[in-house]
Amino acid sequence: MLDIKLIRDDPEKVKMLLGRRGVGESEIDNILKIDEEMRKILTNLNSLRAERNSISKEIAKLKSAKDENGVNRILERGKSLSDEIKIEEDKLSELQSKLSESMLFIPNIPYEKVPFGKDERDNVEIRRWGDGTKFDFAPQAHWDLGSKRRLMDFERASKISGSRFTILRGDAALMERALVSFMIDLHTSKHGYTEILPPHLVLRQTMVNTGKLPKFEEESYSTTLDDLFLIPTAEVPLSAMHEDEIIDEKDLPLKYVAYTPCYRREAGSYGKDVRGMVRQHQFDKVELVKYTKPEDSYDELESLTHDAEEVLQYLELPYRVIELCTGDIGFVSSRTYDIEVWLPSYNDYKEISSCSNVTDFQARRSNVRIRRAGGDLEFAHTLNGSGLAVGRTLVAIFENYQKKDEKIEVPKVLRPYMGGKTEI
């Protein structure tokens, strides 16, 4: 959620910045119109209420003076004021809900330095680590290798759950679990994050507060009886859990890491990544979330991205970092780096992490504020990033670490988590 004052005070600038990411000027004009109308009613309502309050006080005074005639003289005015107020209040609340409804569909303002662009083709590569893996034999895609080795079972998964699910078996399941532990351990012990194990079901309001709703309802799994939502990422519970809190600025930044499964309907991605376990309705992810002071958030985005990259460095998997252009950044984000890992089956890099500075966009919706040393209150900034998507990391290991005999070497840092195994 943007600050309405920002739109009110400098609509042209907001239009210009949001225009870069495809928001039409009419949407902003519409909001300005509703806002103006709403303030007009509010002003009127305020003076009506002021009059009613003074009459009420007057009545109280007359009553204690036992002046029944005086009371009756102004009682009628009080009654009619009350009726008027009720009418104005109804108008106001209607406009208010219209306004907030519109505001909920306005995305975050992109950071000035974000490269202009229309879609992912305009994203900019920032850096590379390692080279595309070379093989002296024909490498296999993980779906072939995994099926042959009975480590991944796509057929049985679809029998019990339909498309876009995978059963991991034996050492593949073990490796998935090892990856989760390795990542969390790295982030807690070396990078200073606090481990959280959050609920996987959240309230509708929590989805709204984190910007996943109302815009992306068709992407979400929900429970009809209770209107709870399966989290699409641990970002949701982590970025919302300080709702309505005031955090002392000396306690910032707060840094959290959480492992959770993520549930996504993947509506509209029918032709994409249909084979293997790259795009699933359920996948494991280790997520990083920070709460920071506004002036620190872009620096914290850099370090968060490095924290995520380091996972790939320890696993010795080649990757690159790209910055998303204005047309490709997510709804809540003002700046985003994607980390892409090398996948031989794609002969290309594939997203394995997305690190974003959300600025105060979620904090405003969730009402997460910081108290400055001087006592002032301000919305916190939140950031999030995958550290990393575990399923895709497993895929990357299968494909980059495969050997001619169809065994898969276990990356050195994972061996302690897998009973010392050097290959599976």
Next chain:
RNA sequence: GGAGAGAUGGCCGAGCGGUCGAAGGCACUUGCCUGCUAAGCAAGCGUGGGAUUUUCCCACCGUGGGUUCAAAUCCCACUCUCUCCGCCA
């Protein structure tokens, strides 16, 4: 699922339907004092919004309705927390 208790400012905690935006305490800020991170004294100290913006006004006491000229206070519904019982991994 059943029975009961509760929800008030950063925290604790009062609050007969009418100067209650809310006593008191803690914490915090400022000043004074005391020659040594303590104590004392004084003052200040919630959040959000609107406007004719050095001031005035409005809203907010879990949420949403209702009664009333007037609701933290009365009524209804809901949510959450706690205690006990039942069930249960």
